[in-house]
Amino acid sequence: MYTYFHGQGSDLNQSNHLGSRLSFRCGVTMPNRFMLAPMTNCQSFKDGSLSEAEYLWLVKRAIGHFGMVMTCAAHVQTIGQGFPGQLGIYSDALLDGHRRLAGGIREHGSVAVIQLHHAGRRALVDAIEGVPVCPSRDESTGARALTLSEIDSLCADFVKAALRAQSAGYDGVEIHGAHDYLLCQFLSAKYNHRTDEFGGSVTNRMRLISNILDGIRQVCGSQFLLGLRLSPEKYGIELSESIEVFRRLAETQTLDFLDVSLWDYKKKSDAQPDDERGLLDVFSLLERGQTKLTVAGKIQTASDVADVVARGVDFVGVGRAGILHHDFPALVMTDPNFRPRALPVSRDVLAREGVSPVFADYLTRWPGFVAD
Numbered sequence: 001m002y003t004y005f006h007g008q009g010s011d012l013n014q015s016n017h018l019g020s021r022l023s024f025r026c027g028v029t030m031p032n033r034f035m036l037a038p039m040t041n042c043q044s045f046k047d048g049s050l051s052e053a054e055y056l057w058l059v060k061r062a063i064g065h066f067g068m069v070m071t072c073a074a075h076v077q078t079i080g081q082g083f084p085g086q087l088g089i090y091s092d093a094l095l096d097g098h099r100r101l102a103g104g105i106r107e108h109g110s111v112a113v114i115q116l117h118h119a120g121r122r123a124l125v126d127a128i129e130g131v132p133v134c135p136s137r138d139e140s141t142g143a144r145a146l147t148l149s150e151i152d153s154l155c156a157d158f159v160k161a162a163l164r165a166q167s168a169g170y171d172g173v174e175i176h177g178a179h180d181y182l183l184c185q186f187l188s189a190k191y192n193h194r195t196d197e198f199g200g201s202v203t204n205r206m207r208l209i210s211n212i213l214d215g216i217r218q219v220c221g222s223q224f225l226l227g228l229r230l231s232p233e234k235y236g237i238e239l240s241e242s243i244e245v246f247r248r249l250a251e252t253q254t255l256d257f258l259d260v261s262l263w264d265y266k267k268k269s270d271a272q273p274d275d276e277r278g279l280l281d282v283f284s285l286l287e288r289g290q291t292k293l294t295v296a297g298k299i300q301t302a303s304d305v306a307d308v309v310a311r312g313v314d315f316v317g318v319g320r321a322g323i324l325h326h327d328f329p330a331l332v333m334t335d336p337n338f339r340p341r342a343l344p345v346s347r348d349v350l351a352r353e354g355v356s357p358v359f360a361d362y363l364t365r366w367p368g369f370v371a372d
Helices: 052-063 092-107 148-168 182-187 207-220 239-252 279-284 302-310 320-324 328-334 347-352 357-363
Strands: 034-036 068-075 111-117 172-177 225-230 257-261 292-296 315-318
Touching: 034 328, 052 068, 052 092, 052 357, 092 111, 092 148, 111 148, 111 225, 148 172, 148 207, 172 182, 172 207, 182 207, 182 239, 207 225, 207 239, 225 239, 239 257, 239 279, 257 279, 279 292, 302 315, 302 328, 315 320, 320 328, 347 357
Parallel strands: 034 068, 034 315, 068 111, 111 172, 172 225, 225 257, 257 292, 292 315
Antiparallel strands: none
């Protein structure tokens, strides 16, 4: 069993005020408690440059009063591309698009954040040169193990991408350490079999993430928003290990926010199925000082939003409901009984909500979401 404490950063006195402002340690302030969660959409160009469709999709959410708009995962190395049409931030040549996107989001009062990503063993083989990379050799994908010098270069490229984002005008970055991508693979005892300083203990397996965060804070300064997304369990990560990582990162006070990806905010732990508390409660009740907490996972109705915030989460990550309604925050804040439109929805409806045909094609992977 674990001991839980109410986090000092939970702003419980404002838990029912979804329109209240939220200030982070770095000084950045969200105008409300709604974040557009980062979502794969395959709308950018082959080289990772920004498309008009990607720009319109994200800026429309800023217009719709999301207090923070986060981009899809943007790869920091060409070998880290995980999706067709993925947004990239691996080169200065891509900066013009990012300047436009960050400016468009901020123009409408939202906090602009880009998620930094590397797919690792899950890289899109048809889009990269060579074979995918991983902490250790992975037979199932043919990914090879990174050398120590390559790990140093990888860390440097995450830091360079963050500095690139800052120069483009983003308020901050989120490091993608979840969902079985490269940084999650380093955390995972299933995929990380290294015997050097990046493998073995939890301390060693989280070392790359810690080095990236420290490097970003050093070069981007104390006023740049810095977040990290983690998976609480699964992908070879034990719940007890993710709790330890969460606590250690909160203790360092390097991060402004931790983003726990739950898939379903009501989900209980696979490791503790008899525990009445869900995974949300496991993390929301941990001591975290000034580090804010956000979660995502089937937060769809006004009741869901109120439930999540009332349980000690500082701001909510909205995905599918944000696709269905670009102005989801405004709808929820004006109607405590709001529910999103019923599924499936037509492509015409999606188009009116700023979803391009390419993104709509991607959404057909979600059973029952897009009408035939």
